[in-house]
């Protein structure tokens with residue numbers, strides 16, 4: 001009965017969503033500019049329509065953005081298992097209606113038995129796949145601890161109310177989309193390898209299939225009934241640890257018991273007077289974003305045509321230098337000292353950009369990390385929420401690769417992350433995103449691996465302006481930077497901004513990646529200046545889900561058409 005009521009509510013929401021979409025169309029001033037869903041009061045933009053609708057439903061029941069976050073996160077764990085998770089981790093940045101800001105880190109940690117060279121063979125070479133596929137690649141999950149910590153501080157509805165919708169859709173099933181069927185079919189072999197045999201997800205998938213997850217529903221019910229301990233202790237923990245042990249994993253019950261999410265002060269900086277609030281270490285997102293935007297600020301990028309040769313060149317040179325610093329300086333702040341203020345100071349960044357030359361690409365081989373005096377290092381998902389009270393949350397969460405380590409704790413119904421690959425297994429050795437790291441991001445027991453996740457909020461004239469973030473591994477930071485510039489420097493609407501073709505440079509490899517739809521006319525001129533172009537055919541850079549506060553106070557969604565992403569609002 002409860003399920004039936006829920007599905008009915010969902011259907012009602014979908015039809016009211018249609019009305020909102022119609023309203024959005026009417027409000028289009030210029031029909032050639034794509035507009036996202038427009039809402040008066042509240043909005044959720046996420047990778048799945050079910051999750052966005054569930055978040056909105058919670059706010060209609062009186063819940064705030066934090067309540068909606070918990071419900072949306074768990075709905076994604078059911079409806080978007082490629083990245084939505086209870087077996088992974090993430091980061092959240094928030095801005096309250098009164099301007100107070102904060103952040104939480106529910107990033108995975110290295111197990112206590114982890115060692116610096118655990119992914120190297122006797123010759124000191126990286127062992128293929130060990131940090132990406134199977135039990136050894138799993139970090140101690142943080143999501144459930146994060147959700148409970150957030151709820152404890154800001155939640156207004158009972159946790160059981162926020163968990164129930166996810167239990168309901170896990171029980172009644174979700175409809176597999178074309179994209180999901182394709183992704184699942186591609187992973188069949190990896191699922192078998194990681195689990196040493198077939199799992200529940202091993203079958204030929206097609207769009208329209210119904211995925212029911214009874215084991216996950218039971219795990220979620222244990223979390224509903226026992227709180228955080230329903231995951232980190234007792235039955236779920238035992239099932240998880242036994243399963244991992246059988247696969248020669250090293251996570252223990254003690255690792256789970258000891259896991260703690262942490263409040264972190266966000267990174268803040270201004271870009272032409274707008275305040276940007278983003279995630280601090282152990283994510284590199286906020287610092288790197290600040291370095292890129294502060295490096296280009298004095299050049300007034302809006303004087304160049306959007307995505308033109310000059311615009312791309314300027315951003316790329318700032319990105320190159322920021323990622324070189326990332327590789328050297330950044331890691332878990334509880335283990336390494338990070339010179340954050342220095343790295344973001346205008347003097348330091350001016351100095352870093354001093355050898356930028358409009359006539360010639362700066363080769364990455366000639367760009368090391370900057371000198372700070374006195375200093376001795378494929379599938380994620382982002383959702384943005386604004387509530388009717390004016391609170392905003394920006395959340396990026398991940399299993400790292402698609403379906404993480406591919407280890408599926410069958411009896412408890414969830415996938416585990418392969419976040420250990422975000423550590424630097426060996427100095428100078430690229431990880432799955434081609435990112436290089438150093439001592440600051442070396443493996444140590446209990447340490448958090450460096451992330452690129454960049455959940456971000458923008459404030460203009462002391463008021464909320466934009467909530468933004470994306471998946472995309474190393475490309476996350478550059479995608480967020482480009483969307484901030486699209487809106488602040490080029491005055492684009494939210495959907496218009498999200499739809500723009502994107503590009504990316506990360507220092508090493510020394511190449512610019514372009515999405516296939518990018519204007520190819522600028523490639524030859526860039527090549528003449530010494531830039532290497534990589535435009536692999538199927539390349540997608542990020543899936544940005546964002547919300548913009550329009551000048552009339554209404555909210556505009558930007559749901560990325562590169563995925564099945566969808567907005568819901570009222």
Ligand code: DON
Pocket residue numbers: 378379380381398399400401419422450451452453471472473474476
């Ligand atoms: O934390 C990080 O930076 C990575 N684990 C994110 C992985 C990711 O975005 C994959 N998505 N496409």
